[in-house]
Amino acid sequence: MGKAYNEAVTFLSLLKKHDITGWLVGGCVRDWIKNGRDYMPRDLDITVNASAEEIKLIFNRAHRMSNRHETAVLHHRGHVYELTALKGAGISEDLAARDFTCNAMAVDVNGNLLDPYDGAEAVHSGFIKAVDPSRCFREDPLRILRALRFVSQFGWSMDSRTEAACIKEIKELRGTAVERIKDECSLLLQGSFAERALRMADTFRLFEHLPEPVQAGPLCLWRYQINKLDDGLMRWAGLFLILYGGKGSAVLGSWSFSNKWKKELRHLLEAVKNHDYKQDSYTLFRAGREQAVRGYLLHQWKYDYTPSEKELESFYARLDALPIKTKKDLALDGKDILRHFPDLSSAHYGRLLYVLEKKVVIGEIANKKEQLLEEAAIFVKERGKESDA
Structure with a gap:
């Protein structure tokens, strides 16, 4: 015990x-x-x-x-x-x-x-109370986000004095390091009661004091059930959709995400914006299975739609049907290309790989080395004509 x-x-x-x-x-x-x-x-x-x-x-x-x-x-x-x-x-x-x-x-x-x-x-009563409300948030405004994180994690409420002190000091959050704000928001978004915390944050007008402020009236957070999103990356993308709409990709630089997270968040936000889950097979291939699924589910979440099991199976079947799943699956690798076409420039080399993988994915050619070499020869010949011209 x-x-x-x-x-x-x-x-x-x-x-x-x-x-x-x-x-x-x-x-x-x-x-x-x-x-x-x-x-x-x-x-x-x-x-x-x-x-x-x-x-x-x-x-x-x-x-x-x-x-x-x-x-x-x-x-x-x-x-x-x-x-x-x-x-x-x-x-x-x-x-x-x-x-x-x-x-x-x-x-x-x-x-x-x-x-x-x-x-x-x-x-035991489920209340967040500051020891000294007037000192607490003035001393460190990040504690406002920490209090909201406890709301998200435990489903607790705030007592009136603590809530009033949060609202009074909320503007001071702008002077807090972006890294600290981002880390505390990540913990908040992981909670089982994240929706409740975000709604409370909205009443505090917290979103006006983020690294990329949102100058707007109360957000329609009741429309978005962020707890339906499975992981931290999707919840961040969902939050950006709520706060910034179709401009989410443009403001990623204001936050201190790693380059990897910026890339993945940008993909998700653009996928939802452009309805990429409905696009051709090559778009899904470029995204990769995990990100393609995330983009599909995030798009459905944005429009408050839960896909049926049959619809999910159909989407997974599209991914499973791709002739290749990653670049490494291509039957022709870089060494093969350089061995057969030693004079190919680095710019043309990259373009050739793009052409070959796309044609395989959309079904124009089979993923067989002989056919890929034939297609590569045509490509190199055409580039040679362009150079001569």
């Missing part, structure tokens, strides 16, 4: 043997209150009356995190502990400096719960 909990409290005893006082804090305590002590938290956070360097002197396997806090990370007996120096003179000041009451609880070395702000009651 409560294996992770008991081992974490035992670790506090180990710290005490080294004259370090520690308390379990934050999300792990909140999750034990919410789910019971048998729950295995993702993070085990401990606040200690020691610096990261002092922790490293005691535990040579500990390493310091590259953040602005005095945090050391230690892998110990199957758990990962993050040990951070106390904020203030003691645990009372540390808890007073935290964001929400659900995160302002601690467990001491004897297993006693310290709960000066009734965080356990907030967890």
